[in-house]
Amino acid sequence: MTTLTNLGPAPFPTPVIDETTRLLTEHYVFPDIAEQLATLLHRRLTEGAYDVDEAKELARLVTADLQSVNNDRHLRLRHHVDPVPSKQGAANLAAIRRDFDTSLGGAPRVELLTGEVAVLELAPMLFPLEWAAEPLSAALTLASRAQALIIDLRANRGGDPDTVAFVCSHLLDERTHLNTMYWRAGDRTEQSWSLPHVPGTRFGGTKPLYVLSSADTFSAAEELAYDLQQLGRATVVGERTRGGAHPCEGWTVHPHLEVTVPVGRAINPVSGTNWEGTGVQPDVPCAAPEALTQAHTLALAQLAG
CATH class of the missing domain: 3.90.226.10 (2-enoyl-CoA Hydratase; Chain A, domain 1)
Structure with a gap:
């Protein structure tokens, strides 16, 4: 996890993109698409597309690019208003526990x-x-x-x-x-x-x-x-x-940013497929x-x- 405390102009987005692409290539259920996305994100980084002032805006831009190849709705860079813990999955777990209790x-x-x-x-x-x-x-x-x-x-x-x-x-x-x-x-x-x-x-x-x-x-x-x-x-x-239809896991890549990466895919025993995209x-x-x-x-x- 990067220790950045702000996301001003470049080069601050670089550690976030580097860690996001590493997680993609190691864990995404579709390795070939992971490679395409890693290339896309690094190209966009080089072009200055991620030179923004807020973590929330960076999350929006990166998520749009992550979903641009196969429209995988589980593949996201999520922004959290409050700082999120570094432990894998902890950011999401804390949020859903609050929902459970209410x-x-x-x-x-x-x-x-x-x-x-x-x-x-x-x-x-x-x-x-x-x-x-x-x-x-x-x-x-x-x-x-x-x-x-x-x-x-x-x-x-x-x-x-x-x-x-x-x-x-x-x-x-x-x-x-x-x-x-x-x-x-x-x-x-x-x-x-x-x-x-x-x-x-x-x-x-x-x-x-x-x-x-x-x-x-x-x-x-x-x-x-x-x-x-x-x-x-x-x-x-x-x-x-x-x-x-893709179950995912989350990793903290910045104090306010969590990348969620699908690590599996569903196969229904009746249809032989799933509801992804459709x-x-x-x-x-x-x-x-x-x-x-x-x-x-x-x-x-x-x-x-």
């Missing part, structure tokens, strides 16, 4: 609508399972008594793949292969399956299930929607999601603000039928 553990809303249709909002993230298992289990157990369930992911920006599997486990009857992750480190794959047992009561795999999406739904939240959709378990209602395509497209009303109407019709 969102009822990521399940801020459980509500019963007319017709015994429950709504469970999962937001703003699918938090690490060691934190979220208890509140999610309580919320899912409460919702399990409904005749139909709507899971609202419209404001969910991602999170932990293990938490995706935990939620799916409450919505299926049998242990099911949900996803496969390819990791660049070790050139290996790792499968994700639903759990054989859950700590609460399952909603199960037969009652009507709807998932609400928006253009803000991202990353692990997209995986939850995509996994359930590909399994034929849920109907996705709303907008096409943002399209980020987003999750809703089964019932509509504007995000209308999605709950639409899904409730569909659920009532399905129950009546």
